[in-house]
Amino acid sequence: MNYYSKLLVFVLVIQSCAITKGSENTNVVEAVKMQQAVLDDDLFYKIIKEMDYENSIDWSNGRLDYVNPEELSNYSNNGSWLIDQYKTVGVYNIDEVFLWSKWNPFSSTTAVTNKCIKSTKLNKHNLDRTKYSILNTLIHERVHSFCVIHPSQQSKGQECDPSYIVGDLAQMLALYRDGKDLSAFENELCDGLRSKLLKYNILTK
Numbered sequence: 001m002n003y004y005s006k007l008l009v010f011v012l013v014i015q016s017c018a019i020t021k022g023s024e025n026t027n028v029v030e031a032v033k034m035q036q037a038v039l040d041d042d043l044f045y046k047i048i049k050e051m052d053y054e055n056s057i058d059w060s061n062g063r064l065d066y067v068n069p070e071e072l073s074n075y076s077n078n079g080s081w082l083i084d085q086y087k088t089v090g091v092y093n094i095d096e097v098f099l100w101s102k103w104n105p106f107s108s109t110t111a112v113t114n115k116c117i118k119s120t121k122l123n124k125h126n127l128d129r130t131k132y133s134i135l136n137t138l139i140h141e142r143v144h145s146f147c148v149i150h151p152s153q154q155s156k157g158q159e160c161d162p163s164y165i166v167g168d169l170a171q172m173l174a175l176y177r178d179g180k181d182l183s184a185f186e187n188e189l190c191d192g193l194r195s196k197l198l199k200y201n202i203l204t205k
């Protein structure tokens with residue numbers, strides 16, 4: 001490879017890794033706005049509380065290792081702490097959402113959020129999806145901004161992880177409120193979440 005070809009490859013790689021603003025994608029802008037309706041939805045909190053009370057949220061395997069234990073000890077359970085984070089710290093504003101391209105365009109990674117960092121990066125290769133699905137990612141990633149982690153990067157088998165539960169719950173509530181067909185929901189649901197959605201008639205079967 002001559003000098004100019006090498007330079008071209010270098011420039012292309014750098015460009016594809018470049019981080020840009022979330023505001024440049026209309027679906028991302030929509031999804032960021034939709035987060036507020038989740039925060040205003042009593043069912044969002046009620047379902048988290050009930051699931052936590054029934055021990056259907058998996059907080060094990062070091063998921064809370066980076067959360068300040070003193071802070072956590074002020075709450076009777078982890079679910080109440082999480083709810084309080086959404087109520088006090090809140091969700092992402094558009095300036096905290098960035099876009100970047102993962103080096104592997106075939107990766108299923110939707111986003112990366114460093115634990116305890118108040119911004120997130122969505123993978124540009126995985127933005128060809130609905131605003132509801134992007135909303136799911138934002139609500140999920142926010143849990144990592146609150147310092148909660150999960151042991152594996154695969155959603156499969158982690159459906160009852162707190163971040164997956166709140167993301168899926170937010171997406172289901174948004175679809176339901178907009179009168180959309182919930183059977184088109186593409187993720188496996190945590191059993192505990194499925195029973196709550198049935199209980200509150202958000203899912204019918």
Ligand SMILES: [Zn+2]
Pocket residue numbers: 140141144150163
């Ligand atoms: Zn995650």
